[in-house]
Amino acid sequence: MQDISSRLEQELNSPRMRTRRKFRALKDTVAQRAIALGGWSVIVAITLIFFYLLYEVMPLFKSASIKQESSFVLQQPAGASTVLTMFTEEQNEVAALLTDSGELLFINALNGAPLSQQQIALDGAHISSFKIKTPGDDTLLLGLNNGKVVAVATTFKVQFDADGQRLGVTPNVVQLFNGQSIQLDPEHRALHYVTEQSSAEGKLLAGLVGDGQVVMTLLRQRTNPITGKVQESLEPINFASNTAYQRILIAPDHHYMFALRNNGRLDVYDTRNLNEIELLHTLPLVEPGQQVTQMIFQLAQQSLLVGDSQGQITQYFMVRDAHNQQQLTKIRTLQLGDAPIEILEAEQRRKGFVAIDSNGRVGVFNTTAEKKAIDEPLLQGKPLLAALAPRASMLLVQDGQGTFQRYAIDNPHPETSLKSLWGKVWYEGYSEPEYTWQSSSASNEFEPKFSLTPLAFGTLKAAFYAMLLSVPLAVCGAMYTAYFMAPAVRRKIKPVIELMEALPTVILGFFAGLFLAPFMETHLPGVFAVLLIIPLGIVSFAFAWAQLPARIRDLVPEGWHVVILIPLVVALGGLSFSLSQPLELAFFNGDMRNWLSNDLGIDFDQRNAMVVGFAMGFGVIPTIYSIAEDALFGVPKSLSHGSLALGATPWQTLVKVVLPTASPGIFSAVMIGMGRAVGETMIVLMATGNTPIMNANIFEGMRTLAANIAVEMGESALGSSHYRILFLAALVLFLFTFVVNTLADLVRQRLRKKYSTL
Incomplete structure (x- = not known):
């Protein structure tokens, strides 16, 4: 024995073994550091993505500013005339002054130097x-x-x-x-x-x-x-x-x-x-004792802006009432100060305006966002005239002493506020406040509408219907595959289902939009019959199978029943769609879509949430199934064998032992599937009407945050409000996924701790 031990010790301490151990230790160290580097790289990449999104979004909420650029007095002989009104051009280089003698004087808008003049006849x-x-x-x-x-x-x-x-x-x-x-x-x-x-x-x-x-x-x-x-x-x-x-x-x-x-x-x-x-x-327009001091049109000349002697600016526009009559309606009131409003200047390209009161206080407002971007006491006393540049980047004011003051305005995103992004806004032409996303139009007088609420709602709606289909099928399929299916069948079925995950989503979206949507529209009764006939058919078949003699049931080996179930499900599905037309004739007067729209008042779109539920649910099933099946199959066999040995049935063992033990993995599978559904783009883009509406109706479409980014990012101008709000939508998606995954991990850890003693 001593000779054997001595030889073993010599062999273990031989130069070759020492070299192998050193090489193995080196490989372990390299692998450990590579894995750590990979993990940290992922964390750093995600952090950089977050900060880049934040970098693009932050200018939306940057405070506006106004600062004086110059001050000048008109040179003679122009200074001898009284200036009645003035306006500027969009380059902020030339200002036009109309004098009481009918002259149009063109001056340098920075220093007042005369450029030219034109006498009006x-x-x-x-x-x-x-x-x-x-x-x-x-x-x-x-x-x-x-x-x-x-x-x-x-x-x-x-x-x-x-x-x-x-x-x-x-x-x-x-x-x-x-x-x-x-x-x-x-x-x-x-x-x-x-x-x-x-x-x-x-x-x-x-x-x-x-x-x-x-x-x-x-x-x-x-x-x-x-x-x-x-x-x-x-x-x-x-x-x-x-x-x-x-x-x-x-x-x-x-x-x-x-x-x-x-x-x-x-x-x-x-x-x-x-x-x-x-x-x-x-x-x-005002309370008794007050006076209207200014009344102008806003951009598009649909809204009235009314300034009063109490420093308020009120917006009015025509609204159709309950009797279908147009009624001028008070929409919102903005407050500058307590002094009377002397000047109102509407922006020429946005729903904003500048107000100046009798004390020289200047305010820059946006009606849609109900936002006061700037509030500064710039003048000493009452202003005489003011002109806002077409791009709203420059304000030229003549004060009470006749001096012209030029101010630069930096207010790139006045239409964004928490209310305009997430709340109901009353837009021109609407009968009431609504959540609306409509970012572009053919008209320059169009008011962009940037409510993210219908997009967030559409995202959750699409994910809900997809999960409603995919979670029961994927989890139940995983339970059957991991616990009841024969190993030989499992080795064939599981790779096939996981292979479905490699199918490009654009193919699923293409199939859903061009085939599934019109097919479901023409076979609506059959679609609902499938949801009823297949479950009842499987239960009935199982009951009938249990009544057969044992010698017949034994012809199908244990765990091979899926071979019978697959053709059964196909046959029941075919039966359901074959009954579609008879059911439609019997119960819906031959047209179920018309019955839904006219009799029940339910709007119906061909590409709707139901189509998305089937298509996106099909795309999410492999993800949930694969992770859940691995979790279930990974439960130690000793637990299930012990339960069976104590007299529990296979079903009791699955419900009481296997499922609780695998619950952390199943929960993770559902959360990962939900993240996939929330971030899905192409299926939703191609299988819905892509309409941003706030409606839970399964027969109407939606627009999701991800699909909206994919559709509109290429059309948005770099650095515009539209461009940055799309990045805000991406940030919302990022934060939603991060929060959901964090909460899911906390729940998973608690479940693992709770059932770790089994």
């Missing part, structure tokens, strides 16, 4: 009123003291030399109405207020004369098809009301006219038929 009259250029309208309308109106259109063009070098911005002034003035008031009274609106019929001109009487005329404009000249004709409009007004605004296509009384009440007229102008209703 006034036919010896004087300017008594003017209509400020509104968003989307370049017309400057002037009312004269002889009852006439003159209109000019001012455009700005960037000039380049022959070498392509930028020369600057050149203004161009064109006098409208064929260079003539239009007699608006037949009695030649001075126009104290003037406005206009274009329509298919022509241009509707309106003004206030005397103590506030309305005068109107329609300027019809027709183009001669032969000469190409524009022929104009005037049609005076009889406005029967004798009510005195201080302001009037006309909606696009002259559908409505809003007339403000001196007492702060607003009359709303239906002016679609100019021969029969009808007063629709009257509503108070």
